[in-house]
Amino acid sequence: MKIRRFFGKDMREALSQVKNELGSDAVIMSNRKVADGIELVAAYDKEPVAKLSVPPKPKAPVAKQSEGGLPTLSEIIGDDGPDTLRALLEKQAEQKAAVAERVEAANAEAEKRAPAKPAPEVAPVKQETQVFDAENEEAELSGGGSLADIRAEIASLRNVLQFQLADMQQQQHSRLKPQQRYLLQQLCDMGISQTLAAQLVTYTPAECNEREAWLYLLKLLSNRLATNNDDILTQQGVVALVGPTGTGKTTTIAKLAARYAQKYGADQVALITIDTYRIAAYEQLATYGKIIGCPVRKAQSGEQLADLLFQLRNKRLVLIDTAGFSQRDSRLISQLATFGQVSGQQVKNYLVVQGNTQQATLKHIINAYKSIDL
Numbered sequence: 001m002k003i004r005r006f007f008g009k010d011m012r013e014a015l016s017q018v019k020n021e022l023g024s025d026a027v028i029m030s031n032r033k034v035a036d037g038i039e040l041v042a043a044y045d046k047e048p049v050a051k052l053s054v055p056p057k058p059k060a061p062v063a064k065q066s067e068g069g070l071p072t073l074s075e076i077i078g079d080d081g082p083d084t085l086r087a088l089l090e091k092q093a094e095q096k097a098a099v100a101e102r103v104e105a106a107n108a109e110a111e112k113r114a115p116a117k118p119a120p121e122v123a124p125v126k127q128e129t130q131v132f133d134a135e136n137e138e139a140e141l142s143g144g145g146s147l148a149d150i151r152a153e154i155a156s157l158r159n160v161l162q163f164q165l166a167d168m169q170q171q172q173h174s175r176l177k178p179q180q181r182y183l184l185q186q187l188c189d190m191g192i193s194q195t196l197a198a199q200l201v202t203y204t205p206a207e208c209n210e211r212e213a214w215l216y217l218l219k220l221l222s223n224r225l226a227t228n229n230d231d232i233l234t235q236q237g238v239v240a241l242v243g244p245t246g247t248g249k250t251t252t253i254a255k256l257a258a259r260y261a262q263k264y265g266a267d268q269v270a271l272i273t274i275d276t277y278r279i280a281a282y283e284q285l286a287t288y289g290k291i292i293g294c295p296v297r298k299a300q301s302g303e304q305l306a307d308l309l310f311q312l313r314n315k316r317l318v319l320i321d322t323a324g325f326s327q328r329d330s331r332l333i334s335q336l337a338t339f340g341q342v343s344g345q346q347v348k349n350y351l352v353v354q355g356n357t358q359q360a361t362l363k364h365i366i367n368a369y370k371s372i373d374l
Contacts, residue, residue, distance in 0.1 A: 002044060009037040018042045179210055191358030232256055238318045242369060243352035245324030253319045254288035260317055266293035268316035272308055274299050275323040285321055349374050
């Protein structure tokens with residue numbers, strides 16, 4: 001049996017070549033696409049076997065042709081295809097066995113002809129050591145490679161999961177109405193987490209317009225804010241307001257002092273400022289104190305602050321106004337150190353920030369002021 005290759009522009013042309021040159025008894029071994037078209041590998045007998053004069057078999061029903069009008073595999077091989085293919089495989093196995101026997105015989109003959117050389121006694125030990133080292137090195141390389149493959153596979157799975165989660169969130173957002181998607185984007189731009197924003201948006205009434213829905217969302221957010229019962233107006237002692245510039249510390253102190261004076265009297269509250277950086281900071285606080293009717297003092301160091309607190313020890317509430325610095329300003333550290341020099345007094349520090357500050361900025365501010373007890 002011989003094997004030949006045939007090339008055609010398409011399957012029909014290649015099959016036609018096989019049939020014309022080898023006849024209908026040829027066996028199609030494989031087919032694949034190549035650059036110029038289709039390649040077929042066909043097998044056939046060296047000498048065609050004479051056909052026996054037997055009555056013709058009834059023709060089997062024609063099998064359904066594949067798409068494009070091409071014949072199926074059963075049509076190409078025929079009824080005797082499996083026998084011909086089995087014979088081909090058996091012959092190939094016999095040829096491989098014969099080749100292996102010839103190679104083994106040639107190696108044995110070469111060993112007989114080669115002269116025996118006396119090898120030193122250390123050589124086998126060295127050879128075994130080299131083989132052992134090579135095996136260890138190969139094992140280490142294979143182990144490291146497999147570990148790297150596992151890590152790469154885990155990273156790939158993590159990326160796939162993250163992509164699937166993002167895709168699921170995107171599908172959920174795509175089911176929202178245009179107005180809800182707009183409100184969701186507005187909340188996310190404010191620094192609110194996407195999960196919380198999506199929950200809030202689903203609560204907006206469908207009959208509300210854009211402005212009404214936005215006010216409704218802000219009300220939902222305000223109701224979700226957790227507050228404690230630490231009311232300064234009901235306390236006694238020393239209270240300091242700290243925070244970045246422009247958060248309204250001085251104005252808040254004036255409001256607290258005014259309400260405290262209405263409740264307990266102006267003689268029960270006092271104001272102290274340690275803001276020596278801002279122009280007219282003391283004058284502004286002194287104006288508030290004059291309107292309220294309470295004393296206002298100024299401290300430029302930790303020792304002065306301790307002395308003033310001792311002088312005002314009979315006051316029910318002492319409010320301390322501080323300078324506003326950015327969380328990246330180095331002068332903030334020196335101001336915070338002022339509170340560490342106050343001995344014998346329990347100062348309650350309240351961090352003042354703007355309500356519209358984004359979450360990332362809030363974290364930076366809290367980290368900058370974490371050296372004092374808040």
